[in-house]
Amino acid sequence: MDARARRSRTKLSAAVLDLAERDGIEAVSMVSIAEAAGVNRSTVYEHAASPLELLRLVLRTELDTIRDRHLTAGAHPDIRTAVRQTTDDVLHHVDSHAAIYSRELGSAESTALHGMLSAHFRESVLRLFQSGAIVPPRIDGIDANLQDETTARFIADGTVGAIDAWLATPPPRDVQTFRHLYASVLPAWWPLS
Known part of the structure; x- marks a missing residue:
């Protein structure tokens, strides 16, 4: 994983943990993760399908x-x-x-x-x-x-x-x-x- 992908993974990790803690994972969308992490939705899909x-x-x-x-x-x-x-x-x-x-x-x-x-x-x-x-x-x-x-x-x-x-x-x-x-x-x- 290159440096850019690592930075994205760090942002996505923090975002999904915060959202899952607050709302429950079933209420979390890829769009909400992208918004919380400050990345494009396509970046989220590079790391996971859901x-x-x-x-x-x-x-x-x-x-x-x-x-x-x-x-x-x-x-x-x-x-x-x-x-x-x-x-x-x-x-x-x-x-x-x-x-x-x-x-x-x-x-x-x-x-x-x-x-x-x-x-x-x-x-x-x-x-x-x-x-x-x-x-x-x-x-x-x-x-x-x-x-x-x-x-x-x-x-x-x-x-x-x-x-x-x-x-x-x-x-x-x-x-x-x-x-x-x-x-x-x-x-x-x-x-x-």
């Missing part, structure tokens, strides 16, 4: 940055610290966008962000398995890839549900409380439990 796609891109980029900061080999002295720091930073990210996540996760009718979060967490878990940083228990006679995929999806979707429940608590939300509850429902072999 407001929801742009919102997911912006939030996923923030989540990817957290993952890269903590789950890269050598980032922390041990996997327990890496997972704890990642969890804490993800919670701070979610809390900083609480108006968006609460609206998009907290409604049975809205699945706008559930899939994005779940896919991000699934990928993170699979990366940890593939790198050998976390080795889940194996069941003889069952394909290891199927076991990894099942476990990753279970942890990912459970994490989204736990975050949704945590977001339903009044601010200020306590990361430590989440971590204790989360660790109590994770498998005993998971480094946060």
Whole structure:
């Protein structure tokens, strides 16, 4: 991405986050994003096909940055610290966008962000398995890839549900409380439990 595209992405990111927080992503249009960002509508379409796609891109980029900061080999002295720091930073990210996540996760009718979060967490878990940083228990006679995929999806979707429940608590939300509850429902072999 060249410098001009990066500047546009920064403006579009701020605009879609502000509009989604204020109005809900379903009420946001590409025109309103362009106006708020001070760019042409065609510029918005260069980055995403819809407001929801742009919102997911912006939030996923923030989540990817957290993952890269903590789950890269050598980032922390041990996997327990890496997972704890990642969890804490993800919670701070979610809390900083609480108006968006609460609206998009907290409604049975809205699945706008559930899939994005779940896919991000699934990928993170699979990366940890593939790198050998976390080795889940194996069941003889069952394909290891199927076991990894099942476990990753279970942890990912459970994490989204736990975050949704945590977001339903009044601010200020306590990361430590989440971590204790989360660790109590994770498998005993998971480094946060």
